[in-house]
Amino acid sequence: MTNKKYALIGFLAPAIFWTTYFIMANQRTEYSFLTKAVSELGSLDAPNKWIWNIFGYIVPGLLIAVFSVGLYRSIVQEIGSKLPLYGIFLSGVFMAISGIFPGDFENRQSTIMLLHSVGSMGSYLFFLIGAFTYPKPMKKTVKWKSVVKPLLLLTWLTIGIGVWPFVFIEYPAVGQRIVFLLYFSWICIAAYTLYKNPNTKYEAV
Template identity: 30%
Template sequence: MGSPKLSVLGLGGALAPILFSSVTLVGAYMRPEYSHLDNFISELGATDTPNADIMNFIGFIPSGLLFVLFAISLLLFYARTTLAKAGTILLIVFGLGMALAGIYSCDPGCPPHGSPETTIHDQISAVTFISAIFGIVLLGISFKSSTPFKKLRNYSILSGIVAAILLVIMIDSFESRALTGIWQRLLLLTIFLWTTIIGSSIYDINKDW
């Protein structure tokens, strides 16, 4: 069991979405041609594009590290079963993947085929989303035996399922690039809302121990 002081790490699950979303909005505002409807968020950090460093070094990397801290808080306070530990490890992978996506940025426009860095970025992104989805589902199932989170079991499993559906829809839109940005944002919203609720709960439950 972790120190109650470390429960503040759980707030990473709430702070990361706020930071990432804010930087995305700022980055998009600085590019009048950018479309939230159709463009990937990664395009804001694409190699050699205007203000890419803002998206990568203020958005992707620190947000990813905050998600890692959030996952560590789960590991410290609640990951007692193999299922819970597996889900937590997948969330750590999710956070690291987000940070790495800011280091290995895609080519301008994030084309399906491009430089080696683009290939790495795409592979990291795939692993990142899949890890988050499976991590949420596994933790949701494990919440059945966790008194503090038992009431969030069904919500967690449903969140994972919804995120999986949105990921499939997003991938299906890659060829046309129609509404790809919307599907990606809805996918992230589903994940971000879950991390916010769980992270805030970790802090609230443990802060006064």
């Protein structure tokens, strides 16, 4: 598959996520982006929960996993650590897992809620692994060196926004939306840079 095809797959992930989010959120008058978690669109008691879980988490997660393969092949030109690949790949896989197991917000100690949380937290933690290990190989390539600082900035901002619920107690969910925005911005910048690279076709790893 070519760089451009991998890049388009990368662009599709945030496009599908945000389109599904705005459609689903606007269908529920009681749903507030200020106080409700994104996952509550697909919670066990939510109407049309599988629409959100499939198109909000599972499909975007799997697209990110596929995109991560092309991203790694474009950046890493020599044998080295595969942590960048594993990080972004597993971030997508765990996002999909969070959709397979809908959150039970009425019983946060339940097994299904635990599995949902593992998917959500796992997706973010693996993203950090990928995002913090990519700068080293990126700096070795002229085409990728210019995006190292913007991507690192986005990564650090996701960590900084983690204090949002403790500072803005009345609007705890806004911080989560910002983190999603930063996360998908990282994916979009990487996808755009990949799209501009030569239209190389890769063989299987």
